Structures are given as structure tokens and as C-alpha cells.
Amino acid sequence: MTGEMMIRTAATLGVRHEQRMIDLIAVPYNEPADVLRRGRWVTETIDPEAFTGVHGAVTVNRAHDLESPLGRVKSLRPNDPRGLLAELKISRTSDGDDVLELASDGLLSPSIGFMSEPGGEQWSEDRTAVRVTRAKLYHIAMTGDPAYAGAKVLAVRTADPAPPRVATPNLDRVRLQLLADAHGVGLVSDV
Numbered sequence: 001m002t003g004e005m006m007i008r009t010a011a012t013l014g015v016r017h018e019q020r021m022i023d024l025i026a027v028p029y030n031e032p033a034d035v036l037r038r039g040r041w042v043t044e045t046i047d048p049e050a051f052t053g054v055h056g057a058v059t060v061n062r063a064h065d066l067e068s069p070l071g072r073v074k075s076l077r078p079n080d081p082r083g084l085l086a087e088l089k090i091s092r093t094s095d096g097d098d099v100l101e102l103a104s105d106g107l108l109s110p111s112i113g114f115m116s117e118p119g120g121e122q123w124s125e126d127r128t129a130v131r132v133t134r135a136k137l138y139h140i141a142m143t144g145d146p147a148y149a150g151a152k153v154l155a156v157r158t159a160d161p162a163p164p165r166v167a168t169p170n171l172d173r174v175r176l177q178l179l180a181d182a183h184g185v186g187l188v189s190d191v
Contacts, residue, residue, distance in 0.1 A: 028150030
């Protein structure tokens with residue numbers, strides 16, 4: 001078929017999936033941190049089993065302000081040796097946009113809001129150190145001053161893919177015919 005342009009077209013439909021996700025280590029295991037508890041400083045560590053079986057709705061907020069929601073925790077992975085891993089879905093708001101940008105720039109880190117379950121703490125004799133062995137997670141806050149140095153953002157996914165091209169077979173056919181005419185070739189379509 002010399003001199004004929006072969007054209008194969010297919011109509012495709014796409015769904016736009018926006019990514020407004022933050023992957024992070026919400027709290028590292030076995031890392032000591034000085035925290036304020038009941039008005040005094042103690043050294044706290046989180047046991048690797050502390051959040052085993054964690055479930056339920058966990059919100060994301062700014063600086064532990066429960067009145068400043070940013071989104072929800074999409075998934076938790078408590079069995080990673082590094083610590084409690086979380087995937088956050090950040091809402092499309094101006095505050096959410098700010099948090100995504102600041103987290104991407106390395107200016108925000110996670111901090112958790114939790115409550116130890118009954119019998120879920122092991123205190124040192126002098127009550128200056130505590131190991132949390134069982135806890136319920138209530139929220140993850142994005143803050144500039146986390147208690148644990150190992151609590152960190154691993155990835156920020158904010159790329160909104162380009163809107164899908166919706167096929168317009170008749171318009172595409174007209175464009176292709178014009179192109180073929182301009183090059184002096186015949187147009188053959190097998191679709």
C-alpha cells in the first residue's frame with residue numbers, strides 16, 4: 001500500500017486520580033525521646049508491639065490542633081521495624097496545600113496523639129523513663145517540632161496527572177485527513 005497512510009485509532013477513557021499523599025514514620029520504635037508528661041519531663045520509648053492491631057478512624061491535623069483537620073490516615077503499618085508507618089491522604093484545602101508543600105520541603109514532621117491502654121506502660125523505678133507497650137492512636141499531627149527525631153516524612157506525592165485526553169473520533173479523523181491531504185497521501189483506517 002504505497003503512498004497510503006495507515007491510521008489506527010482507539011477511543012480511551014481515563015479517570016483522574018489525584019495524589020495528595022504523605023508517607024511517613026509516625027513514630028520510631030525503641031528511640032528514646034524526652035517528653036512532657038503530667039507536668040514533668042520523662043524519657044519515653046515506644047515498643048514495637050505498642051500499636052499492633054491498631055485500627056479505626058485516625059485523623060491528620062496541624063500541630064495537634066484537633067480543630068485544624070488536614071485529612072485522614074489511609075493506612076497504617078505497625079509491623080515495620082523502623083516504627084509505625086502511615087500513609088496520609090491530605091484534603092484539598094488551602095491548609096492541605098500548605099502542609100503538602102512544607103512537608104515536601106522537609107519543614108514538617110509527624111507527631112502522634114495517643115493514649116496508653118491500661119497496663120500498657122512500663123516505668124523505671126525512679127519514674128524518669130517509660131516504655132509504652134500498648135497504646136491507642138488518635139491522630140497524627142504535622143508539626144515543625146516532633147518529639148521523636150526518627151519521626152519523619154518518607155515521601156510526598158502531590159503530582160496531579162494531566163487530565164486524560166478524551167478521544168473525539170470525528171475530530172481526530174478530520175485532523176488526520178487534513179494531514180494526509182497536506183502530504184498528498186491517501187488515508188486508510190482499520191478501526
